[in-house]
Amino acid sequence: xxxxxxxxxxxxxxxxxxxxxxxxxxxxxxxxxxxxxxxxxxxxxxxxxxxxxxxxxxxxxxxxxxxxxxxxxxxxxxxxxxxxxxxxxxxxxxxxxxxxxxxxxxxxxxxxxxxxxxxxxxxxxxxxxxxxxxxxxxxxxxxxxxxxxxxxxxxxxxxxxxxxxxxxxxxxxxxxxxxxxxxxxxxxxxxxxxxxxxxxxxxxxxxxxxxxxxxxxxxxxxxxxxxxxxxxxxxxxxxxxxxxxx
Numbered sequence: 001x002x003x004x005x006x007x008x009x010x011x012x013x014x015x016x017x018x019x020x021x022x023x024x025x026x027x028x029x030x031x032x033x034x035x036x037x038x039x040x041x042x043x044x045x046x047x048x049x050x051x052x053x054x055x056x057x058x059x060x061x062x063x064x065x066x067x068x069x070x071x072x073x074x075x076x077x078x079x080x081x082x083x084x085x086x087x088x089x090x091x092x093x094x095x096x097x098x099x100x101x102x103x104x105x106x107x108x109x110x111x112x113x114x115x116x117x118x119x120x121x122x123x124x125x126x127x128x129x130x131x132x133x134x135x136x137x138x139x140x141x142x143x144x145x146x147x148x149x150x151x152x153x154x155x156x157x158x159x160x161x162x163x164x165x166x167x168x169x170x171x172x173x174x175x176x177x178x179x180x181x182x183x184x185x186x187x188x189x190x191x192x193x194x195x196x197x198x199x200x201x202x203x204x205x206x207x208x209x210x211x212x213x214x215x216x217x218x219x220x221x222x223x224x225x226x227x228x229x230x231x232x233x234x235x236x237x238x239x240x241x242x243x244x245x246x
Contacts, residue, residue, distance in 0.1 A: 008236035016233030025231035047080025
């Protein structure tokens with residue numbers, strides 16, 4: 001069973017270079033990537049800067065991804081909010097939201113859902129986590145420790161297929177070796193840390209996808225589409241995965 005997962009900080013669909021709100025660019029890029037599951041960060045809802053769009057619904061409808069989950073992590077001072085979203089071609093269930101806010105720092109969170117993936121008469125439940133971590137190293141460490149000690153993660157069997165991704169803001173790639181790999185996770189991109197930020201001249205590997213359990217990565221790299229360099233200030237990270245059927 002093979003599937004494509006995309007993790008992307010879409011920056012509210014505001015271009016990183018021209019600073020213009022153009023959701024059609026994000027939709028176009030995702031349409032060309034043809035993912036089965038999408039993990040999005042910085043997704044607006046009811047905000048003036050994004051024409052009061054409900055971006056989860058707007059993007060999901062355009063991509064014909066019927067199954068969607070949304071987590072509000074930050075409310076704007078004027079009107080609206082933004083947060084994390086999961087879009088899927090398969091039904092999502094058992095959804096949970098985890099608050100990863102540390103003290104008085106900017107609100108952060110993790111969104112969890114299960115997807116029942118079906119291919120050619122076979123099916124398997126995959127656990128999906130979408131995170132957006134903080135800017136400070138000590139903050140990110142605390143946030144991942146909260147995640148590793150949280151429900152339902154602690155109750156998942158070690159063979160349960162897990163896809164863990166998002167904007168980890170992990171400048172030096174230390175979170176994997178220190179915290180995630182000891183918990184059984186494997187970096188989808190192997191020993192490499194693809195640079196995804198800023199999109200027009202990538203220097204930092206801020207975004208990542210990890211897997212655990214009965215699932216493996218075939219390939220993982222940032223999108224090379226020219227439009228992806230304009231649509232957001234991050235590049236989308238694309239992972240082709242294989243899940244062992246039951």
